[in-house]
Amino acid sequence: MLWMAGVVVLAVAVSAVTWVVRRPDERPVTSSAPAAVSPAPVDDTEARMLAQVDALLKARAAAVVAGQLPAFLGQLDPRNAKLRARHQLQYANLRKIGLRSLTYRREAGWVPEPQAQHGAKAYAFRIMMLVQVNGIDTSARYVPAGFTFAERNGRWLLVDDDDLAAEADRGKTREPWDLGPLEVVRGPGVLVIVPPSERANGRRLLREARIATPAVRAATRRAQAGILIVALGDGRSFDAEWQTGGHPAAAVAVQNYAPINPEATQFKVTGSRIVIHPSERSDADRFLLAHEFTHAAMSPLGHGAPTWLVEGFAEYVEMELTAAEGHTEWLADYRRSIRREGLPKLKVLPIDGVFHGDYDEQSYGVSWLIVEHLVTKYGLPRVNAFYADLAKSPDDPAARDRALAKHFKTTDAALAAAVKN
Template sequence: MALALVAGGCSQDEYVAPPPGTTSDVADPAAAADTLRDLQAAIRAGDGAAAAALGADPRAHDLLSAVAVNAAALELSDVTLRYVTETGRTSGGDAWDGQVAITWRIPGLDRASARAELPVSFADHGTSISAIGGTGARLPLWLSAPLTVERQGQVVVAVAGHGAAARGYLAAALRAVAEVRAVVPGPGGLVVEVPADAEGLQRALDTEPGQYSAIAAITAPVDGSQAPGSPVHVFLNRTVYDDLDPVAAQVVMTHEAVHALTEAVGARQAPLWLVEGFADYVALRDVGLPLTRTAGQIAAQVRQQGVPERLPGDGEFDPTASHLGAVYEAAWLVCVTLAEHAGEGALVDVYEQVRDGGDLAGALRQHAGWSEQDLTAAWQDRLAGLPAVAG
């Protein structure tokens, strides 16, 4: 199943820059600033050749050319690059590492610019660049490798590498948007980023190795910030996603689209059973799968351990936790139970009110005429009545 967790740094609210390094006799901040200014101009112009000319070696030529081409394909705006400080020496007598502040935005899809600081390795006394990114630092996908970009209407898919796979991701994303808007009307588009592999996903989100190894997709701010308006995209873990059957893959894509299109990532006060359960409610709404598949894991758990005493807690949604599938199925059934009692419209109203900071108890009373205890009891009855449990 998919998981909507924000991959942040030390603070969820702001980036804290590292302390400045000691300026060496090699570093030339003025030259580095000029080089970044030239790279910024090349990126804004989509000029791969001009960007490549700033590379220190063939590998850097290829990367910088790809960065400019990626930016053009994504139609990026608000691209800025600013030298911040030296962070250390690298190999070579005229090379050093620096920290660079960068902004970028996909116009029409991102409400505000993403902001990040990332390592850049300078060479030739700062007149060229040998590498972008480093260990333990977030590396935006468009700055990491050549991309294949597919776009239709308000949906953009960016895939590391070349090939026809991007078209399949685009089709799933387009269907996901339609399925979400059938339940929750509203404007807005969707951006899906697909790193080449699990390591690429780790770099794009700056996470610990293996943190999302079993997760098919994540919805997260592209720069790790939870500041209002920070761009939120869907990231696919193609190692898992590509092995799913078509129905399961579409469920994952739609689930994540719910998070992105309804701004669920910023819903800090909403319980995860509501955030995740609602996303699965929308994703499974028109699929027509039997309960043996959509609730098989929670049914097996109920058979072994009995009906849970309470609704799923936030800690149970840890991506590394055991029985994660059962937790998601349980959350989905909470939302199904609520919709069966008060109607789909009431479920949407409860979701939106709580997502926007409203009190869960008040939302349940207002839209469903239930207390949380009433909901819990009805959900427990629903679990006990599952065919694999009651039978």
């Protein structure tokens, strides 16, 4: 039950949903744009090496998309059996997932790092992997990688893939295709990735997703063209820092970033993929998915909306589905507990930095009642317009006050009092 930024640390550029790449990582920041990187002079020897590395990356991507395993393996060091086994499995997983496009690019702003353990002419590169899943992604998603290339008998080959693995800016989680054998269950607009022995659970999650999707569309008036659900047992698929209320989240909506210029120096959010905690993958249901799908639908609008609105709106969609599914008694009990234990503490709208501080586990419920109040009094279209306005605004209390006045003719304190009453 958590919205998380994706795999790039970013600096805000011209608009709220366009960013300039700063460093590959796990969090967005709102600092100023970084200074431009001036490439160092390149001599003829290095130029030939870079040209061969670029050609290898292009051939590697083409081999995956076309299903040409011999050509794919031909780019790997024949002496590194473990590397070849890892990449053969990665190839098989990517083929199972099904790609519309795949591109590997050297990150031009980074100087290749010598890796003497692989020979005198071996260099590690930061690689931009751009992956577009067929039927799911409207554009290619950025994935950071690190490859080491070395010259073998006059030819440059990929000789290792973990010489940059310890660097913090590559993130803590790993992509599904790097985590061992997997199974894929596909339906219209949904692709579920599960362990090989859990295809039945993949089919169950697909059914749950198809029930959740209409509720999300009805509330948000938005939806992703397709959505990827990762439900693996490997703990490396889920960042330990993805927490809510001091414990691991049941699932997260992790943003997808896509480049918007040929140099891939500016990115935009195109949606999210849903990653379910390994311990929750058999229990995740339509209600949890509705919550996360709401985050996925709204995330391209920007990241300026306050946490109470982001989480409260997702809770609202989840609770509307709960009511539609006939769980009225449970919903009434939940509402009473929030009114009894959470609302008495409400004086101002929940603050981002201490979202759980005042209400503990009931912060989501309190936020739900705030959003439900707005929807009931003003209607969904105005709440959606309020959300969109704040999402593209700076993270600024004054901007939020202006939005409350503009859309609802109210203030923070007045809204809190109205919800309590």
